[in-house]
Amino acid sequence: MSGVVKINITESPETLKILLSQQKQKQTFERIQALYLLKTGQVQTVQNLAIIIGRHRTTVQGWLRRYREGGMPLMLDMGKSSGRPSMIPDWAIERLLEELNSSKAFSSYGEVKDWLEEELGVRANYDVVHKLVCYKLKYKLNLSRKKDL
Structure with a gap:
């Protein structure tokens, strides 16, 4: 059959x-x-x-x-998908972590994004930088909001 x-x-x-x-x-x-x-x-x-x-x-x-x-x-056996490679390489994340822990503090995620591009030559979207710093590295930036008078 x-x-x-x-x-x-x-x-x-x-x-x-x-x-x-x-x-x-x-x-x-x-x-x-x-x-x-x-x-x-x-x-x-x-x-x-x-x-x-x-x-x-x-x-x-x-x-x-x-x-x-x-x-x-x-x-x-389900295996595990390797997923998409990170836009920011591991070596750049290590350098960023050192910079975040140093005395120099970033005041915005935009500054972090600019620093990555200028100092390390790593281009990444704002969203990627925000998720990396906030959720993966669990680092809080000193964000001060301007108040309207």
Whole structure:
């Protein structure tokens, strides 16, 4: 029959059911659920399995390919995305931290942005500088607001 999944699932249905009840993350639950549905014969094709789980067919095929290649550990391994590289390199952040901790105090995030560009040659948006100083470095600038008279 065309489209029928050909996979040798080594875990028993009981083991898979126990694993399902132990899952705290949706991603791992769905992957084990896919194996459980195949093992118990509730679905025969990847297309039906994808519909029941609510994922695209190619996503489910990827899970099953990983299971064939490395079993349960590889299939459940989520990995970690490296993400986008920071606009401000680590060496520049270290220099900025030294400057922030020195006697010279910046009075605005704009001054920090200008200092990064003039002294270190690092160009960054105001928002990036603000988030870096405020949230990542957890440094409070001496911001004084002008009061209207």
